[in-house]
Amino acid sequence: MRDQITAGKLLGAMRADPPLVQCITNFVAMNIAANVMLAAGASPAMVHAEEEAGEFAAISGALTINIGTLSSGWLAGMLKAAQSANAAGKPWVLDPVAHHATAFRRNAVARLIELRPTIVRGNASEIIALAGGASRGQGVDSRDAVEQAEDSARQLAERHGCVVAVTGVTDFVTDGRQARRVAGGSPLMPQVTALGCSLTCLVGAFAATAPDAALDATVAALAVFAVAGEQAAKAANGPGSFSWRFLDALAGLDKEVLDREARISAA
Amino acid sequence: MRDQITAGKLLGAMRADPPLVQCITNFVAMNIAANVMLAAGASPAMVHAEEEAGEFAAISGALTINIGTLSSGWLAGMLKAAQSANAAGKPWVLDPVAHHATAFRRNAVARLIELRPTIVRGNASEIIALAGGASRGQGVDSRDAVEQAEDSARQLAERHGCVVAVTGVTDFVTDGRQARRVAGGSPLMPQVTALGCSLTCLVGAFAATAPDAALDATVAALAVFAVAGEQAAKAANGPGSFSWRFLDALAGLDKEVLDREARISAA
Amino acid sequence: MRDQITAGKLLGAMRADPPLVQCITNFVAMNIAANVMLAAGASPAMVHAEEEAGEFAAISGALTINIGTLSSGWLAGMLKAAQSANAAGKPWVLDPVAHHATAFRRNAVARLIELRPTIVRGNASEIIALAGGASRGQGVDSRDAVEQAEDSARQLAERHGCVVAVTGVTDFVTDGRQARRVAGGSPLMPQVTALGCSLTCLVGAFAATAPDAALDATVAALAVFAVAGEQAAKAANGPGSFSWRFLDALAGLDKEVLDREARISAA
Numbered sequence: 142m143r144d145q146i147t148a149g150k151l152l153g154a155m156r157a158d159p160p161l162v163q164c165i166t167n168f169v170a171m172n173i174a175a176n177v178m179l180a181a182g183a184s185p186a187m188v189h190a191e192e193e194a195g196e197f198a199a200i201s202g203a204l205t206i207n208i209g210t211l212s213s214g215w216l217a218g219m220l221k222a223a224q225s226a227n228a229a230g231k232p233w234v235l236d237p238v239a240h241h242a243t244a245f246r247r248n249a250v251a252r253l254i255e256l257r258p259t260i261v262r263g264n265a266s267e268i269i270a271l272a273g274g275a276s277r278g279q280g281v282d283s284r285d286a287v288e289q290a291e292d293s294a295r296q297l298a299e300r301h302g303c304v305v306a307v308t309g310v311t312d313f314v315t316d317g318r319q320a321r322r323v324a325g326g327s328p329l330m331p332q333v334t335a336l337g338c339s340l341t342c343l344v345g346a347f348a349a350t351a352p353d354a355a356l357d358a359t360v361a362a363l364a365v366f367a368v369a370g371e372q373a374a375k376a377a378n379g380p381g382s383f384s385w386r387f388l389d390a391l392a393g394l395d396k397e398v399l400d401r402e403a404r405i406s407a408a
Numbered sequence: 409m410r411d412q413i414t415a416g417k418l419l420g421a422m423r424a425d426p427p428l429v430q431c432i433t434n435f436v437a438m439n440i441a442a443n444v445m446l447a448a449g450a451s452p453a454m455v456h457a458e459e460e461a462g463e464f465a466a467i468s469g470a471l472t473i474n475i476g477t478l479s480s481g482w483l484a485g486m487l488k489a490a491q492s493a494n495a496a497g498k499p500w501v502l503d504p505v506a507h508h509a510t511a512f513r514r515n516a517v518a519r520l521i522e523l524r525p526t527i528v529r530g531n532a533s534e535i536i537a538l539a540g541g542a543s544r545g546q547g548v549d550s551r552d553a554v555e556q557a558e559d560s561a562r563q564l565a566e567r568h569g570c571v572v573a574v575t576g577v578t579d580f581v582t583d584g585r586q587a588r589r590v591a592g593g594s595p596l597m598p599q600v601t602a603l604g605c606s607l608t609c610l611v612g613a614f615a616a617t618a619p620d621a622a623l624d625a626t627v628a629a630l631a632v633f634a635v636a637g638e639q640a641a642k643a644a645n646g647p648g649s650f651s652w653r654f655l656d657a658l659a660g661l662d663k664e665v666l667d668r669e670a671r672i673s674a675a
Numbered sequence: 676m677r678d679q680i681t682a683g684k685l686l687g688a689m690r691a692d693p694p695l696v697q698c699i700t701n702f703v704a705m706n707i708a709a710n711v712m713l714a715a716g717a718s719p720a721m722v723h724a725e726e727e728a729g730e731f732a733a734i735s736g737a738l739t740i741n742i743g744t745l746s747s748g749w750l751a752g753m754l755k756a757a758q759s760a761n762a763a764g765k766p767w768v769l770d771p772v773a774h775h776a777t778a779f780r781r782n783a784v785a786r787l788i789e790l791r792p793t794i795v796r797g798n799a800s801e802i803i804a805l806a807g808g809a810s811r812g813q814g815v816d817s818r819d820a821v822e823q824a825e826d827s828a829r830q831l832a833e834r835h836g837c838v839v840a841v842t843g844v845t846d847f848v849t850d851g852r853q854a855r856r857v858a859g860g861s862p863l864m865p866q867v868t869a870l871g872c873s874l875t876c877l878v879g880a881f882a883a884t885a886p887d888a889a890l891d892a893t894v895a896a897l898a899v900f901a902v903a904g905e906q907a908a909k910a911a912n913g914p915g916s917f918s919w920r921f922l923d924a925l926a927g928l929d930k931e932v933l934d935r936e937a938r939i940s941a942a
Contacts, residue, residue, distance in 0.1 A: 161814040168438040169454050171702040171744075175868035180914050185868075186773065186814035187703050190746035193779040200776070201814070210438075212457035212481070214746070239453065242467070245460040280428045280453035280468070332659065334442035334452075380447050381655030388915030392866065435705040436721050477705075479724035479748070506720065509734070512727040547695040547720035547735070599926065601709035601719075647714050648922030 146354055148361035148403050149396035151347055156182035160202035160349035162342060165189045165219055167209025167238065170338035173384075177339040180391035181365060183346035194218035195225035198233075202349030205342050206258075207236035208249055209281070209335075216249050223256040232259035232348035232355060236341040239281045241270035254301060259348060259355050261297060262306040262341050265290035272296045282331075287313050291408075295320070304355045306344070308337060312363045313408060316356045320408040323360060325367025327374035329383040336387075340366050364403035369394050371402070413621055415628035415670050416663035418614055423449035427469035427616035429609060432456045432486055434476025434505065437605035440651075444606040447658035448632060450613035461485035462492035465500075469616030472609050473525075474503035475516055476548070476602075483516050490523040499526035499615035499622060503608040506548045508537035521568060526615060526622050528564060529573040529608050532557035539563045549598075554580050558675075562587070571622045573611070575604060579630045580675060583623045587675035590627060592634025594641035596650040603654075607633050631670035636661050638669070680888055682895035682937050683930035685881055690716035694736035694883035696876060699723045699753055701743025701772065704872035707918075711873040714925035715899060717880035728752035729759035732767075736883030739876050740792075741770035742783055743815070743869075750783050757790040766793035766882035766889060770875040773815045775804035788835060793882060793889050795831060796840040796875050799824035806830045816865075821847050825942075829854070838889045840878070842871060846897045847942060850890045854942035857894060859901025861908035863917040870921075874900050898937035903928050905936070 161184045166174050171187055178185035188197040191214065198204045204226040206219045226233040235258035240250040250271070254261075263271065265285040266278025272293035277284040287309035294305040298317035307313045312323040330336050340362060347358035369390035377383035428451045433441050438454055445452035455464040458481065465471045471493040473486045493500040502525035507517040517538070521528075530538065532552040533545025539560035544551035554576035561572040565584035574580045579590040597603050607629060614625035636657035644650035695718045700708050705721055712719035722731040725748065732738045738760040740753045760767040769792035774784040784805070788795075797805065799819040800812025806827035811818040821843035828839040832851035841847045846857040864870050874896060881892035903924035911917035 167454070168435055168702055169442050170439075172439055172704075172706055172868060175703050176914065176918075179866050179868055184814055184816050186776075187701070187744050188776075189744060190779065192747060193745075193777040196777045196779070210454050210456060211460075213459060214481075214748075242453075242455075243460040243463045245457065245463070280451055282451050332446050334439060334446055379656030379659040380443065381652030381659075384443075384655075385652060385915030385919060388918075389913030392913040392915075434721070435702055436709050437706075439706055477721050477723060478727075480726060481748075509720075509722075510727040510730045512724065512730070547718055549718050599713050601706060601713055646923030646926040647710065648919030648926075651710075651922075652919060 146357040147400045148364040149400035151351055151358060151361040152365060152399055153396045155346055155350040159184045160346050161186060162345045162349055163188050163197050163201040163204045163222065164342045165222060166207040166338055166342065169209060170207065170335035173335050174339040174342045176388055177391060178342055178346060180388045181343055185342060189215055189218045191217040191221055195221035198222040198225035198231065199229045201231065203231055203345040204233040205345035206233065206253060207238055207338050207341055208240065208246060209238040209338060211246060211249055219253060223253060227256060232352050234258060234260045234262060234341055234345045234348060236338060237263050237267050237271055240267060241276055241278055242280065257301065258303050260304040260306065260344055260359055262308060262344055264337065265307055265309055268297065268305060268307045269293045283309065287311060304359050306359050306363065308340065308363065314356065314359050314363065319356060321360050322406050322408045323363040323367055324404040326370040329374055329377060329380055330370050332380040333384050360405055364399060364405055365394065368399055368402045413624040414667045415631040416667035418618055418625060418628040419632060419666055420663045422613060422617040426451045427613050428453060429612045429616055430455050430464050430468040430471045430489065431609045432489060433474040433605055433609065436476060437474065437602035440602050441606040441609045443655055444658060445609055445613060447655045448610055452609060456482055456485045458484040458488055462488035465489040465492035465498065466496045468498060470498055470612040471500040472612035473500065473520060474505055474605050474608055475507065475513060476505040476605060478513060478516055486520060490520060494523060499619050501525060501527045501529060501608055501612045501615060503529050503605060504534050504538055507534060508543055508545055509547065524568065525570050527571040527573065527611055527626050529575060529611055531604065532574055532576055535564065535572060535574045536560045550576065554578060571626050573626050573630065575607065575630065581623065581626050581630065586623060588627050589673050589675045590630040590634050591671040593637040596641055596644060596647055597637050599647040600651050627672055631666060631672055632661060635666055635669045680891040681934045682898040683934035685885055685892060685895040686899060686933055687930045689880055689884040693718045694880050695720060696879045696883055697722050697731050697735040697738045697756065698876045699756060700741040700872055700876065703743060704741065704869035707869050708873040708876045710922055711925060712876055712880060714922045715877055719876060723749055723752045725751040725755055729755035732756040732759035732765065733763045735765060737765055737879040738767040739879035740767065740787060741772055741872050741875055742774065742780060743772040743872060745780060745783055753787060757787060761790060766886050768792060768794045768796060768875055768879045768882060770796050770872060771801050771805055774801060775810055775812055776814065791835065792837050794838040794840065794878055794893055796842060796878055798871065799841055799843055802831065802839060802841045803827045817843065821845060838893050840893050840897065842874065842897065848890065848893050848897065853890060855894050856940050856942045857897040857901055858938040860904040863908055863911055863914055864904050866914040867918050894939055898933060898939055899928065902933055902936045
């Protein structure tokens with residue numbers, strides 16, 4: 142009988158051998174995402190240029206792609222990096238920020254998803270729209286609840302053979318066969334910009350640590366955010382004081398405490 | 409008799425229906441500007457690429473353009489976005505960062521201002537130079553006092569039919585007919601990078617909330633910064649501790665407190 | 676007999692006449708680097724575009740170039756800026772982030788170093804690789820100790836006629852003839868992203884203040900970071916609370932305290 146892969150065990154494994162993760166993310170998220178990764182114990186590298194994105198993906202443990210501040214030049218780098226990650230057998234994570242807002246984004250995400258991401262993480266509106274449904278998203282914000290995106294997540298997971306994570310008040314994760322919910326976090330989290338983008342990078346770090354267990358890796362990253370978010374919120378007075386307490390909580394998160402406090406359930 | 413449009417009423421209206429604001433800003437400001445917007449109650453989206461900037465401006469409540477880290481590719485997106493905002497009848501705000509420093513910037517701002525911004529916000533040196541005067545600005549810093557830029561602001565407002573805001577120790581705002589001063593804030597604010605750029609985005613949020621009252625909207629945004637800045641400075645020990653307290657103060661700012669503490673006067 | 680150029684004297688001189696420093700840095704570092712510069716007393720300007728980078732370098736007191744999130748367009752701006760700084764006799768600083776990771780970076784750094792930087796600052800793995808040695812760097816992280824890079828630093832300094840700074844637990848600085856060590860800082864500093872990049876910008880500020888004393892200027896910047904880092908770490912509980920305390924410490928750093936607490940030694 143195989144030992145259970147807990148979030149705490151994966152956190153310990155990640156810190157014992159910090160994975161190099163290539164993060165192609167947006168300009169808003171760059172700094173906070175790198176700080177989240179360092180605090181949690183991973184080794185982020187923001188490398189996006191077409192001239193080197195493919196070469197770098199081959200030497201990284203995982204790749205994450207976020208289209209938040211997309212342009213054509215960056216899209217070219219994203220495509221090369223995803224192709225290279227596939228060729229090298231490395232997991233990669235797609236964050237389709239506001240892909241429903243413009244034709245440029247819709248086309249970009251259609252090309253990226255053809256390159257078979259290991260994991261897709263988005264808010265409810267993004268996941269609904271990605272599955273072809275009618276989302277109520279406005280700009281980068283979700284106006285749909287996670288529960289309303291569960292069927293869309295299952296459809297996407299089956300169609301593309303990937304793990305899909307819908308994050309919100311209570312997160313939902315599925316690989317099309319199994320599904321789990323991760324509760325926790327804080328209402329202050331959506332008031333801090335780019336925490337969702339940062340979570341995408343952390344999902345990549347866990348995927349690098351456990352490349353053959355993408356569902357468990359995704360759940361572990363979400364649980365880390367949920368527990369550290371609850372801890373940080375206790376003494377915070379607003380989004381400003383939450384933000385730095387969250388980094389402290391990530392850096393100080395004990396793996397046993399993580400397993401004890403994480404509220405993960407089958408769905 | 410029409411009810412007075414106070415800063416507090418506009419803040420309440422903005423939070424009741426958070427406006428989607430397209431912010432084309434610089435790389436330094438991206439994160440803090442988005443955090444300022446979220447804390448105040450708006451919904452920012454950083455969308456700049458020529459491929460989609462125009463399409464996105466048409467669905468946004470307002471647009472803000474800041475040339476802080478300008479390049480030709482970004483300028484193309486800015487021009488398309490401003491044209492689209494005009495076509496859709498949406499207000500837009502221009503922040504001509506350090507436009508006096510190089511020929512590239514001067515030319516870019518000349519093209520942008522031809523697209524009739526609703527509001528221009530800058531420091532004293534930028535506004536003086538924009539009106540054709542001899543400013544003493546060095547790089548992105550103003551070396552002129554707000555008072556020295558008042559005539560320039562009036563000239564610009566009349567020439568371009570826009571509201572002009574000169575921000576500094578005491579801000580000055582005019583539409584060429586009326587003018588107001590907004591006092592408050594803290595000497596720590598210029599020690600935190602990109603707060604002026606963030607303010608430009610917030611001016612856009614208020615303009616989206618009150619598109620037919622650009623002067624009142626601008627004054628409201630400046631008053632929010634002035635009052636929250638004073639509150640944050642009380643317990644701060646330097647620019648680092650000021651910065652996160654400022655976000656907390658923005659998020660916690662009560663609209664009645666805003667109207668009570670704001671020091672707005674006719675000029 | 677000439678008065679000794681201490682770090683405290685240079686800090687006082689910098690604050691008395693804040694130098695305009697053109698910082699071409701990466702997207703992760705943009706905000707924290709500007710905040711570090713403002714807190715310490717310098718005047719940063721993030722100007723990178725090929726269209727204006729050269730013009731701006733001529734009016735700046737110093738230039739810093741960091742290849743962290745390199746692309747071809749940015750490299751073009753870097754080359755123009757470095758050429759212009761040379762033509763105008765202004766000091767410039769090179770930060771060869773992860774240059775050993777890809778061919779694109781190696782080629783870029785080879786072209787930049789031909790333009791004779793006044794100072795090169797990097798971690799041990801970067802400096803070893805730059806001198807042609809076998810580094811163990813992974814992504815942007817050093818896996819080599821400063822001590823192992825001392826010979827490489829001396830070789831580079833002699834070969835290129837520049838000052839070389841290797842930063843880590845105890846920093847090492849040499850101009851090929853003299854060498855010094857700067858101790859201090861905190862283990863929390865590498866847990867905060869882009870503090871090394873921010874230090875590169877501050878080296879530029881001190882070089883602008885003392886263009887004829889590049890070794891002393893570099894040592895002063897490193898000493899400022901070491902002393903402020905130690906102060907900030909005293910009350911910090913993790914990388915989040917360290918980060919803002921570090922900015923407060925920089926802003927509040929007294930020049931006499933700096934000279935008293937700095938641990939600078941001949942090497």
